[in-house]
Amino acid sequence: MDQLPAFGRSIFPALMPTMKAYSVLHEKNRSNIESTPREEFKYGSDPRQKLDFYTPKQVSDDTPILVFVYGGGLSRGDKRMPSPPTAEGLVYANIGHYFSSRGFITVIPDYRRTGDGGVFPSGGQDVAGALEWVKNRFSTGNHKLWIMGNSAGAVHSATWLLEPSLAESRKSVQSGSVVIQGVVLVSIPAHFQQAGEDRSEVLTAYYKDKVEQDCALGLVSRAETPITRVLAVLGTLDPEDEIIEPSNDFVKKWKERFGQDKLTEVLLEGHNHFSTVIALGTGIEREESLGTEVLKWMGQA
Template identity: 35%
Template sequence: MDCLPAFGTGIYEVLVPTLEVYTPLIEANAARIDAASVQTYSYGEHPRQKLDIYLPTESGSSSTTPNPILVFLYGGGFTNGDKVNQNKPLFYRNLGYFFSQKGQLETIIIDYRLVKHGAKFPDGGEDLSEALAWVDRRYSGQKRPLFILGNSAGGMHACAWLFEPIFKDTRRALIESSNGIRITGIVLVGVLYHFGYSTASLKERLASYLGTELDHYSPMISARRCLESGELMSAGLPPVLVIDSELDPDDILRATQDFISVLRKSNYLEIKYLQAQGHNHISPPLALGTGIPGEEDWAFQVLSFINGLL
């Protein structure tokens, strides 16, 4: 982690050197990571609609207290990403290992459609919605708290599901559920909540998924519409933990504070904020499974957030 500041803060300039730093740290723990029990399923008809389930070593103490569930959506700018990195297969297995073994959470990592598969907004939110419906069917009748962890572009998909009106009925059913999975908390890591501080070149890349009116679909504008609709006042949403990294790009850091300010206008929504010290935009998920306390501290704080809601 100490070498990360020298790489800068731009996403594309830190990507390769950050991977080079964390690859040997994760490979040193490959035996433990690979020992995690994982099962793969299809949650929809599209070839990309698959998920991996990482099983905890300890099950709930009884059938009435099963393990909580964590659903993770990785980043990749809407154009890249896989639940298991094809070139470095320990990523994101390391994340599945960490949360299933250190947190005893049944950890689900989903693949979703990318731009190269024809994805356009709100397809990522729809894939998340389908995955949650699959999970709900799988655990029908089991009262299980479920948490969503979205990183970067994956966090934008989580925000679409959380705030866009097209998903209102499905999210209300899962947030208010009393006999099945229940959305209990949301964690957003390194999300670009609006594009007011972003460069023209970044906006052009994001438009491949969001369309030319991309500002209309930014998480902050979606949240503002949800707030103005009265939904946050009438029923509320689960608590949200917003995380950015000390070395995130400036547009993410500034937009994060704007997003928090919008959400805090609702008295029915609990917002917590955490900055991952020493990390850049790429490093938080890569650091999990290293066994190095400072590297994994952000994730242990996520576990504290989750445990505080159980």
């Protein structure tokens, strides 16, 4: 964590050095991360619609479930990053290990990116597809469900929570064997008003000509009362223009429309846009502050 300020706050310049720094810590903890049982399943017909399923040591009829949706700027990302500068196969297995070792069934889906035909609201639809798979897998019992999305994954998680066309998916997890308890939005780019020119091609590919309407801020501006509570997380080294300001605008609009009862804010000292989630699974308490705050908010700590 102490190295992070030297990498700067801009997203792309900070990416590679952050991944490289944490790959060293992940390698040191590889045996623990890989000790968590993992299986891969398909949750839909598209080649990208696969998920990794991490199992805790004990599973019962009331084991909680976490679905984690990773980031990647709408155009990149995989449920297990295959090559350097990450430790091969350990990102995002580190998430599966961290939460499974704390008693959660952990599900990490791949989703359609812009190069794979991803067009709004496909990210939210893929979250819905993964949830449908989870519901079918656990057709009995009393499982509390949580969704956590990071960066673009937070965009897709917010889309699932707020997009009108996904109302049936939300309804499906309001009762029965798997019931939604909350959504965690980590470093969400809730709008793109200050996005650089290098983002325009991807944004047009995903949102077409409706980026202001269909971004997370646009969705919360016109959504019905959300079905569950939200935890909004930022790192102090997140970019001010692309992440902190848009996230704060989202929070402000949420509070204007729905009040403060269902929204909690957390600021993680010393973390940048990538380290919040990458640091999980290192086994270092100071690094894993996101997990500590999320578990506290869940009421599991």
